[in-house]
Amino acid sequence: MTSVLSILHRLSGVVLSAGFVLVLGWVVALAYGPNAYGYVYGFIQTVWGKIFLSGFAAAFFYHLAAGVRHLLWDAGWGFKLPQVYATGTVVLVFASLATAVVAIRIWGLA
Amino acid sequence: MNQNEGLKSDLARVRGLGSAKSGTGHWVGMHYTSLALVPLGVWFAFSMFICIGTADYAAARAWFQSPINSALMILFILVGAHHAVSGLQVVVEDYIHAPFCKHAKIIGTRFLFAALAVLATLSVLKIFLGL
Numbered sequence: 001m002t003s004v005l006s007i008l009h010r011l012s013g014v015v016l017s018a019g020f021v022l023v024l025g026w027v028v029a030l031a032y033g034p035n036a037y038g039y040v041y042g043f044i045q046t047v048w049g050k051i052f053l054s055g056f057a058a059a060f061f062y063h064l065a066a067g068v069r070h071l072l073w074d075a076g077w078g079f080k081l082p083q084v085y086a087t088g089t090v091v092l093v094f095a096s097l098a099t100a101v102v103a104i105r106i107w108g109l110a
Numbered sequence: 111m112n113q114n115e116g117l118k119s120d121l122a123r124v125r126g127l128g129s130a131k132s133g134t135g136h137w138v139g140m141h142y143t144s145l146a147l148v149p150l151g152v153w154f155a156f157s158m159f160i161c162i163g164t165a166d167y168a169a170a171r172a173w174f175q176s177p178i179n180s181a182l183m184i185l186f187i188l189v190g191a192h193h194a195v196s197g198l199q200v201v202v203e204d205y206i207h208a209p210f211c212k213h214a215k216i217i218g219t220r221f222l223f224a225a226l227a228v229l230a231t232l233s234v235l236k237i238f239l240g241l
Contacts, residue, residue, distance in 0.1 A: 014201060017194040021223075023158070024187065024230040030170050031233030037167045053159070060155055067144050074141060102159045 191227035
């Protein structure tokens with residue numbers, strides 16, 4: 001579990017870098033005018049757009065929780081093996097729940 | 111130590127083998143930006159996924175009219191770009207070993223993110239000022 005969580009942190013970070021570039025593109029399109037924004041807005045409304053948003057949400061919440069775990073390690077806390085497994089589980093549960101809440105919102109189920 | 115290097119000076123022997131003495135600055139930069147991104151990221155995710163991610167043109171522009179939203183967005187853009195560049199640098203350093211390719215990718219990423227961050231910051235200001 002520890003190695004999978006570690007590589008997931010890196011993978012989600014790379015995914016979020018790409019997502020960050022897309023967000024910047026979204027802001028630039030919004031500043032450019034209604035036509036440019038229309039393309040972005042139109043794509044977000046499609047199934048693919050919603051899949052992208054949900055994927056970025058999953059990457060974001062995982063990276064956020066795993067990042068806080070890294071900050072705790074940097075502060076010298078959480079290196080005992082039971083703690084490593086416990087915090088890893090907390091990270092996975094938090095990321096799953098937060099992603100589920102946002103996905104429900106994105107897909108308009110509630 | 112390689113015995114065939116007997117004629118080299120001590121400096122020539124160790125050059126390129128050890129720390130470049132720049133790792134601490136990178137670690138501190140990552141540390142500070144990630145600390146800042148915890149609240150900034152939560153704020154951004156909430157705004158993006160709940161409020162404006164699916165907002166139409168008028169609603170999205172209205173959201174940026176708030177000085178708090180615009181200020182936090184610019185902060186998020188700058189801190190996020192720094193964090194992304196530093197993070198990608200580690201990935202490139204770990205997986206790409208050809209010196210030219212490695213440095214080209216690191217410098218290219220820096221230039222790209224710097225240009226995009228400036229462009230996006232100007233865009234936020236443009237919307238905020240109602241231009």
